[in-house]
Amino acid sequence: IQCSCCPRKIVSVRVCSTLHLFVTIRGRPEPEVKWSKEGDTLSERAQIEVTSSYTVLLIENVNRNDTGKYVLTASNCCGSKSAFINVKVLDSPSAPTNLEVKDVKKDSVSISWEPPLIDGGAKISHYIVEKREETRKAFTSVFSNCMRNSYKIDNLQEGCFYYFRVLAVNEFGTGLPAETTEAIKVSEVPLPPGKITLNDVTCSSARLSWEKPAHDGGSKITCYIVEMQAKGDDTWTKCSESKALDAIIDGLTKGKEYFFRVCAVNQKGKSEPKCLLAPVIVKDTSTEPMISLLSNTFSVKAGNDLKIDVPFKGVPPPTATWKKDCNALKETSRVNVSTSDTSSQIIIKDATRIDVGVYEVTLNNSVGTTSAQIFVNHNVEPPKIILEDKFRQVVVVKAGDLLRIEAVISGHPNPTVFWLKNGRNIGTTGRVEITATKTHTSLLIRESVRKDSGQYTLTLQNTGGTTSKAITCKVLDRPGPPAGPLEVSGLSAEKCTLSWGTPHETGGAEIMYYIVEKCETSRVAWTLVYGDMMSTTCKITKLLKGNEYLFRVRAVNKYGEGETLESDPVKAMDPFTIPSAPTDVEVTSATNEAMTICWKTPASDGGSRISGYIVEKREKQGIRWVRVNKKPVYDLRVKASGLHPGSEYEFRVFAENAAGLSEPSLPCPLTLGVLLFFQKKMLCNLKDYESQE
Template sequence: MIENVNRNDTGKYVLIAENCSGSKSAFINVKVLDSPSVPTNLEVKDVKRDSVSISWEAPLIDGGAKISHYIIEKREEARKAFTSVSSSCVRNSYKIDNLQEGFFYYFRVLAVNEFGAGLPAETTEAVKVSEAPLPPGKIAISDVTCNSVRLSWEKPDHDGGSKITCYIVEMQAKGDDTWTICSESKALQVTINGLAKGKEYFFRVSALNEKGKSEPKCLLAPVTVKDTSAEPIINLLSNTFSVKAGNDLRIDVPFKGEPKPTVAWKKDGNILKETSRINVHTSDTSSHILIKDTTKIDVGVYELTLSNSAGSTSTEIFVNVFERPGPPSGLSVDEMSADFVCLSWQPPLYTGGTQINNYVVKKRDMGNTIWQTVSATVARTSIKISRLTQGTEYQFCVAAENRYGKSQFAETEPVVAQYPFKPPGLPINLHVVQASKSVMVIAWDKPDSDGGNLLRIDAAISGRPNPTVFWLKNGRNIGTKGRIEITATKTKTSLLIREGVRKDSGQYTLTLQNTGGTTSKVITCKVLDKPGPPAGPLEVSGLSAEKCTLSWGPPHETGGAEIIHYIVEKCETSRVAWTLMYGDMMATTCKITKLLKGNEYLFRVRAVNKYGEGETLESEPTRAMDPFTIPSAPMDVEVTSTTSEAMTICWKRPTSDGGSRISGYIIEKREKQGVRWVRVNKKPVYDLRVKASGLHEGCEYEFRVFAENTAGLSEPSLPSLLTLADDPKFLPSPPAKPIIVDSSRTSITLSWNKPLFDGGALVSILGLSWSSSNLPVKILVYISFK
């Protein structure tokens, strides 16, 4: 009899009966129903960077039932508990994925039948999740001599999960089939010596870690072992050098090349000549120029050329010398009138190596030797100078200015301030048509010259064959209808415009064309008249319920005279009449006030010159409204301290100010039994706290807060909690001077003084404690006072 059987008692039992006549045997197969035993031959088959494949064989004892499946578990080396990977594997192998690269793991397998899971089979050693590394990266030849080659390469994209211990370098002579290990290196480069001069070699590099060697990375082309030459290389970080005039300039240019290259310097295409100021020095690795006491003649393009047997290279270097600029060029008088002149010019040919900041313009009348400054901050290359005296002869000059100083002045020829037209001529052929005793009728003819009302442009022309005449205005053909008449002969052409108006101003171009070529002449014409409308649009900005700002541009057509001022008007769209706001506005922007909130307005502007008021520029309808709203309500209103007569209230800012800065806060209070809210502060407060005084002792109060901005008061905040107006209470100080007045065997009479501080309330209970020398326990008694 076998007691407490287990799965190990399963097997074949043999019974042998034996006596003097012989023996007899019989066998019995015993199957104990239990969970399976340990799976056998658990092996790690394959290890990758993030997975491990394992295999095993079925348990020797299946527990008397068919193995239904297997449970696979894993455990990191640093942990004690196994975690399940799969609980339904029906094969004798499994690939465990999603492992951490470089970590160590234990694995185990349990067989399962209908009676449960059996004993586990576990790997005896931890398995590191890694693999052989990838091949190294790009291989490069960094140096070749007659007996050595220096190789360099990049790290593999992945080390397989284990640290790369070294790199194995192999070589193969061209025509040979055998690869030979020539070096092992922990660095990413190696120099291979002892090679045969003139022979060609192939090289390859493999990475090695604890899992093995990677695939080799081969150099694609063979390397010939010989002394090499390298084309010159210029290592110049910047090709622009700047220096202040009078200082020394040193230009250093490092280079490489094998053999040493020859050096040639040029300036502006010419060979650079060495002088006492300019010196050139060249070493094996660099060349530099030293220029002493630099001036503007040193400005230019310097060219360095390097040459050797491998080739040549060159680079350009730009040198700037900072100093005062040269004078402006092409200064001319573009337009002259009785009270103004228009000048224009071109920037200096030499700017001093830096940007021109502004121009200085001066004038003087020919009867005075002192120059007067018209403007020292002219940013453009033109200016209009006003307030000249008619008939006076003037001279003008312009200088350019940069950060290093002011140039010499360029001057104009003397010019006289006068209109470009003249008074009309005398009427002609004055005669008496009829005469009587009391009446005489006279008649006359128009003068030969109207002084400018009739625009006439005459030009003498010539050419063979006779040229074709074209007249253009502002780049467009001129028609010959109405007021315009064009005539042309072989030697003369004329453009006649009767009753000139402002729109006749502009540039007129006379073009002559024949088979020999084309020529043109530009004539500028200005018609004196009232100005055109200001340049639009008329913009309305800074709009609020009470005011706005208008802005516009000067008229494109000034009528040939200076704009004296502008007239600004407004009109409500619900009305017809216009209201004058400004009758002499000098600027092109103005502020309009006293608007009515919610009303819609139109605005208009017109320019005025000495010939009268021009055409108007009108705005789009605009409604006077504030661009902001009331703020949101303050938050978290609470009472932070109380007395019998006052309380301190605090709150937080609103989440939104409505687009306008909060100007203050209004606080209101209400008693518990009251209905009306009463203001605490007469004027808005700016802090986030206020003290409410004048309260009644014993009453309960609640408070609420409003925020105020330009648009008005916000909604009220949520009220604070009801708070009692009462002085705060504190613990009293101890009684003073306790003494024993009388004593007996069973009693003691004590006396003491009142506490110096009662804590803000009447002392109603007194605690009395004592202890006996025989009893370590202290006895405490409270005495009440009524």
């Protein structure tokens, strides 16, 4: 077999052109010729011509799939012989292989793939990554120049379904795409459930409840799994599965301690478990019902709604029954009764005179029974608050003065009075005195200070409703401390930067400036740095290296200097050190007057860039080291000249950065300047020999 193209060489042909393989053959008797394609079937488009002396394989309009090894086999009764020709069709590549989704988060997906089986006869230059939402038909480009075989696709919409595809690119164009077969939902496992609460324990069961996870991972929570572990046991066992936010765990052993934890489950899997903080001791905690009514008298105006709420306690939760005027209470479209584990409630819409009377609620559980009577009257006056005009604006007092807030009140039955400051209940204590009568209430604060500034709320409540009035008070005083912490940044051996926040309590006046001071921890006295700093950040200079400092800041308004905000102690040190010594110092060339010294960079630059190197020399009999280069060199070699002929020298190197010089390197071995010295000595010996002759 004799190929017109050299065997084992690659025949390259452009896509859409014609592949023409001509091979000369001979044999006696005339051989039988067979063409094949290794690892694949021969294209149906292949045209084969065979004569007694040659054979031709012709494929028109070739494409990337025609790439491969073509094998020609000639055989007769005397034997057989084969030859192969590698054909490469120059085309865009085929689709990448093994496209996989590696990791799915709530807003990102990571994919990976392998190179195409057919590269189109040219090196793959890069890949194009595209995405498509399930509800859309067109793909959009994510990254058009990916050089690796993996990519993380960010900024996806949580909970949406996406398809992804990858295309390889070579110099002939963009190849076929590899696409994910199924839509990928962008989500992850949910966060753990919220707080777990033990609601009830009996001698054989426990009832737990929990809060929803802060985030469902982008996929709906399908259920919650409750697991338990007996004290002393190492394994967790599944004890309940619930779609609600609570579960009852039965079959517990009395007297044993159990740990419980809850996992949330979505389409992606289980969340991390949330554990009940304390172990549960299985014991009988039954208690008889107990009613805790604030008032047993209610009033209602005709036409208004009546709401009677009876809170109670009891284990197991008791059942509630209601009576009116000694008869069982009938529920109608106007009268509704609802009972939970902690309260029983009656709501009567559009109350009339027939709804007035005595109501009785009876609670019953396995431990006991209790009841309470509630009286409903029909004369109700909602609470009302009347304030003087001066309390409708901001009430301003100076520090140390008396702060007094007064109001006229009314309502039937007599309303309950509550005073709050910034949303928190306050009562008579220390400097604060609260008084209340049927028609009047007042709040007195003696020797007021800056912290007494804020919003005070007067709230009245009775069966007719609730009403509130807010009064804003401002105490004029020196400001409070600046908002912390006092942060120290940019610390070096000589300077640093301080920053802080404006005070939460301004003392009722504008902050004019700040006073900044410093103090060495080894001293008692504070030193003024800035006496009129207008901003909330400043630079401190002239620190002493190695000393430890404290800094403090206080705000100033027109009433004086406020409280100080102090920093933690800090030491004035550079954030870097001297470098380590250079290594492998050696003489690479030498003459009688000069030597070239080389070395390697230090193992550590001390955190600051190496700014240069200092080289020193010393003769064999010498004691002192002498500097070779006047200025630091930046290369890793230097030439030492001006040496004494015939003398031996050793050299050492220092590295230098912003912190200073390193320790010296280990000296190189003693080196003799020999070249010119021996030349002169040989010349002298030759002259002596000639004179003797």
